[in-house]
Amino acid sequence: MVLGNYVRSFKQDTVSSLALKATHNGLVWIIFSVVITALLSSLRTASPDLFPVLTILINYLYVFPLLIGFWIMYQGLRSAIGMQEQKTRSFFGNDMPIKTLMVLIVASFYVFLIFTNPNRQDAINSFTPASYYLPDFLIIATLIIPVIVTWWLGFSVAFLLSEVITRSVNANFFKAQTKILYGIWAIIFTSIVLQALLSLGSGRLLSIGLGPLLGLVYLFVILQGAGYLFISLGARRLNAGRTK
Amino acid sequence: MSVRSKFLFLFLATAILPLVLLAVFIFGSVRDNITKDTETTIQNYALLREGRSGIVIDGLVDKTQIVANNSDIRKSVDAYLKVGTAEKQRDLNGALADIAKNFGEVKSVSIINTAQQIIASSDSSLIGLQDQVRKQKIVFNVEDGMLPSIAVQEPITLNNTTIGTIQLVAQGSQTASLVRDYSGLGTTGDNLFIQEKAGGQMAVSSSRFSKGDAVPQELRDQLVSMGAADTLKKRSNTTGVATVSGKSFVYALRYIPALDAAYVTKIDTSEAHQTVDHLRDGILLFALIFSLLATMIILFFVHSITGPISNLATVARATIGGNLGGRALVLSKDELGDLAKAFNFMLDNLQDLKSGLEKKVQDRTRQLEMTNKDLESFSYSVSHDLRAPLRAIDGFSRILEEDYSKKLDEDGKRTLNTIIESTKQMGRLIDDLLAFSRLGRQEVKKQEIDMSVLASEVYDELKRQYPDRDIDFRIKKLPSAYADASLMRQVWINYLSNAIKFTRNNPKAVIEVGAQGDDDSVTYYVKDNGAGFDMAYADKLFGVFQRLHAQKDFEGTGVGLAIVKRVVERHGGVVSAKAEVNKGATVSFTLPKSHNQKRRHHHDKK
Numbered sequence: 001m002v003l004g005n006y007v008r009s010f011k012q013d014t015v016s017s018l019a020l021k022a023t024h025n026g027l028v029w030i031i032f033s034v035v036i037t038a039l040l041s042s043l044r045t046a047s048p049d050l051f052p053v054l055t056i057l058i059n060y061l062y063v064f065p066l067l068i069g070f071w072i073m074y075q076g077l078r079s080a081i082g083m084q085e086q087k088t089r090s091f092f093g094n095d096m097p098i099k100t101l102m103v104l105i106v107a108s109f110y111v112f113l114i115f116t117n118p119n120r121q122d123a124i125n126s127f128t129p130a131s132y133y134l135p136d137f138l139i140i141a142t143l144i145i146p147v148i149v150t151w152w153l154g155f156s157v158a159f160l161l162s163e164v165i166t167r168s169v170n171a172n173f174f175k176a177q178t179k180i181l182y183g184i185w186a187i188i189f190t191s192i193v194l195q196a197l198l199s200l201g202s203g204r205l206l207s208i209g210l211g212p213l214l215g216l217v218y219l220f221v222i223l224q225g226a227g228y229l230f231i232s233l234g235a236r237r238l239n240a241g242r243t244k
Numbered sequence: 245m246s247v248r249s250k251f252l253f254l255f256l257a258t259a260i261l262p263l264v265l266l267a268v269f270i271f272g273s274v275r276d277n278i279t280k281d282t283e284t285t286i287q288n289y290a291l292l293r294e295g296r297s298g299i300v301i302d303g304l305v306d307k308t309q310i311v312a313n314n315s316d317i318r319k320s321v322d323a324y325l326k327v328g329t330a331e332k333q334r335d336l337n338g339a340l341a342d343i344a345k346n347f348g349e350v351k352s353v354s355i356i357n358t359a360q361q362i363i364a365s366s367d368s369s370l371i372g373l374q375d376q377v378r379k380q381k382i383v384f385n386v387e388d389g390m391l392p393s394i395a396v397q398e399p400i401t402l403n404n405t406t407i408g409t410i411q412l413v414a415q416g417s418q419t420a421s422l423v424r425d426y427s428g429l430g431t432t433g434d435n436l437f438i439q440e441k442a443g444g445q446m447a448v449s450s451s452r453f454s455k456g457d458a459v460p461q462e463l464r465d466q467l468v469s470m471g472a473a474d475t476l477k478k479r480s481n482t483t484g485v486a487t488v489s490g491k492s493f494v495y496a497l498r499y500i501p502a503l504d505a506a507y508v509t510k511i512d513t514s515e516a517h518q519t520v521d522h523l524r525d526g527i528l529l530f531a532l533i534f535s536l537l538a539t540m541i542i543l544f545f546v547h548s549i550t551g552p553i554s555n556l557a558t559v560a561r562a563t564i565g566g567n568l569g570g571r572a573l574v575l576s577k578d579e580l581g582d583l584a585k586a587f588n589f590m591l592d593n594l595q596d597l598k599s600g601l602e603k604k605v606q607d608r609t610r611q612l613e614m615t616n617k618d619l620e621s622f623s624y625s626v627s628h629d630l631r632a633p634l635r636a637i638d639g640f641s642r643i644l645e646e647d648y649s650k651k652l653d654e655d656g657k658r659t660l661n662t663i664i665e666s667t668k669q670m671g672r673l674i675d676d677l678l679a680f681s682r683l684g685r686q687e688v689k690k691q692e693i694d695m696s697v698l699a700s701e702v703y704d705e706l707k708r709q710y711p712d713r714d715i716d717f718r719i720k721k722l723p724s725a726y727a728d729a730s731l732m733r734q735v736w737i738n739y740l741s742n743a744i745k746f747t748r749n750n751p752k753a754v755i756e757v758g759a760q761g762d763d764d765s766v767t768y769y770v771k772d773n774g775a776g777f778d779m780a781y782a783d784k785l786f787g788v789f790q791r792l793h794a795q796k797d798f799e800g801t802g803v804g805l806a807i808v809k810r811v812v813e814r815h816g817g818v819v820s821a822k823a824e825v826n827k828g829a830t831v832s833f834t835l836p837k838s839h840n841q842k843r844r845h846h847h848d849k850k
Contacts, residue, residue: 094246095246095248095249097245097249098248098249098252098253101253101256102252102256102539105256105260105535106532106536109528109531109532112528113525113528113529116521116525158543159248162248162547162550162551163554165551166550166551166552166554166555166558167554167555167558168555168573170573171573171574171575174551174555174573174575175575178547178551181547182544185540185543185544186540189536189537189539189540192532192536193533193536196529196532196533197529200525200529204522204525207522207525208522208525208526208529212526212530216529216533219533
């Protein structure tokens with residue numbers, strides 16, 4: 001909301017205003033999906049009959065709002081950079097090899113974990129429910145591919161935002177946007193950790209032991225919390241700079 | 245490639261790759277150890293079963309000896325052998341049944357006479373049978389789908405004479421404990437006995453997964469893939485991993501000489517390697533999370549380094565573009581912060597220097613403008629003021645010529661004529677000097693001019709002054725110019741009159757007017773085949789009062805080309821000339837194109 005207010009205060013389009021508008025609009029999708037997913041997860045725990053349907057829905061909610069959010073951010077940031085450079089950046093951007101390599105490395109882990117997950121389609125027992133409740137071709141087409149595209153877009157957004165930040169002429173602006181950038185990195189890595197945990201499946205998760213499992217959960221929560229905290233701090237700093 | 249990409253590649257190569265290799269190495273090493281451990285465990289399991297079977301047999305032997313040494317039994321047997329009545333046999337059977345009952349897990353206890361026939365038994369159905377008499381002291385027997393049985397014999401002696409043999413057959417909990425203990429074998433592990441039978445057949449005891457007495461076909465296939473028949477023949481031990489119907493399993497076969505049978509233990513590889521799989525998943529997950537955290541830290545680190553550098557580069561680029569007002573952000577107190585501060589300090593100095601220079605230039609320009617104005621007014625007033633005495637000299641010289649020429653001798657007349665001619669020359673000089681001086685103040689009113697028409701008109705006017713000259717005038721199609729029409733007319737007058745003048749000694753004069761252009765400008769030229777000039781003096785050609793020919797050869801004041809130069813320069817153009825003595829000269833001027841002309845030029849090109 002703070003970021004939204006700040007973005008609405010712009011009177012005309014500049015590189016920074018376009019970049020922040022895109023970041024804000026993308027983040028709205030992502031934050032909205034976090035809230036909805038949390039509500040549906042509670043409902044899933046309370047309604048065993050709806051467990052498979054809600055699991056499928058939640059799995060999609062982990063992916064598609066993020067995909068839309070990053071897409072909005074990426075297109076907005078491309079426009080912002082294009083406005084300054086007076087030419088549109090190519091879709092694949094300047095850091096194509098490193099982005100693709102990073103995504104490929106993570107994706108290979110992810111795909112391996114999914115396809116070695118014995119309970120990806122069916123529950124083994126009441127304690128180890130299925131991870132996806134979907135046939136393999138649907139897992140590939142509607143989850144794996146969108147997830148990989150989301151990560152690629154996420155990396156692209158972070159790299160582009162990093163470029164926009166360096167063109168700032170105000171130290172306060174630089175530092176505030178850097179915090180938002182850190183938040184976006186945290187969101188991307190949280191998504192990767194979440195997908196890794198999902199792809200591992202409940203059966204294998206339980207087998208790694210309660211201690212490490214709790215450690216992973218705490219790490220996930222801390223990472224996610226830190227991400228949104230960074231974004232909030234960045235937005236506050238921007239607003240503080242405006243009111244000064 | 246950006247510094248960020250280089251950092252990340254470096255990080256992947258130096259941290260993630262070794263981490264992955266280390267993880268693969270550790271995982272491979274642990275997996276090999278676990279596989280070996282599994283095989284060893286299975287072997288030990290078989291060894292333990294061999295030991296346990298020995299204990300079971302020893303227990304049975306002890307029990308058989310107890311029965312054989314029981315005095316009541318010996319007396320009963322002796323009594324029965326002596327009397328042979330049904331009553332005695334019934335008593336004996338009853339005693340044997342009590343013993344079997346007391347031993348619990350024993351299937352039958354029988355008495356065999358010296359003719360190798362069962363004469364009494366806890367199981368009355370065996371009495372009189374000879375085929376149920378085992379040929380050895382200890383016999384371990386395996387039948388398909390059944391629990392194995394163990395038969396132990398012990399002689400019954402009375403007064404040092406053997407009166408018969410007691411045979412104890414165990415089949416039940418005693419032998420079941422050998423095969424039906426699956427502790428340590430998970431949910432897929434199994435153990436059983438196999439024994440070679442007559443005709444090369446192989447008997448397989450009941451299995452964990454048997455349904456009724458039937459031996460599962462999958463189990464028989466697995467035994468074949470283990471080479472069980474060979475192991476029995478060779479009486480050897482084997483361990484390994486085999487696959488049947490796509491399902492892999494780890495097995496151990498141990499031949500037990502005391503039983504003349506082999507013990508088989510097996511477990512599915514997937515279950516045996518469950519620990520390995522858990523380890524693999526754990527390593528993968530933690531490697532992934534560690535890599536992610538490390539990558540995040542690297543990205544934060546890279547941004548903290550490349551961010552200020554990129555910002556500095558942005559400000560530097562703006563500076564190159566002429567904006568000295570930008571300043572690099574000082575974001576930290578480290579070397580990068582120092583660099584930004586130093587850069588900003590340099591910009592401050594540069595800006596001060598620039599301001600100082602601009603002020604100096606403004607001052608100098610103002611001074612120059614004032615000096616120029618002074619010079620112009622000086623030259624104007626000098627030229628103007630010179631006219632008055634010159635007119636007087638000219639007027640009085642003419643009066644002298646008209647009124648007193650008859651009184652003057654020839655020398656006087658020549659001197660007077662020289663005064664008159666010099667006065668005329670002086671007049672021309674003053675006119676040209678005035679024209680040159682006016683050019684500095686005259687406003688330039690630019691418009692689109694058809695240069696072909698203008699040049700032709702000027703030539704026609706000039707030619708009229710020389711009706712007897714034979715001149716081949718060639719004019720090409722000239723591009724239009726965006727310039728002041730009256731000034732351009734002056735340029736053409738000066739160039740073309742020079743061409744006509746310097747070709748007058750050539751009976752066939754050729755004057756060519758043309759133009760050539762590029763995207764930004766057009767060069768107009770006048771080429772003649774006249775007297776030309778020495779290129780060594782070309783730099784003086786466009787100077788004021790500079791003449792390259794003697795007055796007696798070609799008259800003139802030396803201001804015409806200086807006027808051309810000034811006009812062209814006031815239009816932002818340049819003049820040039822090239823020539824060769826007695827072969828002609830080419831003089832040209834280049835004018836910049838207007839935006840409309842450039843647009844038309846691009847349009848024409850397309």
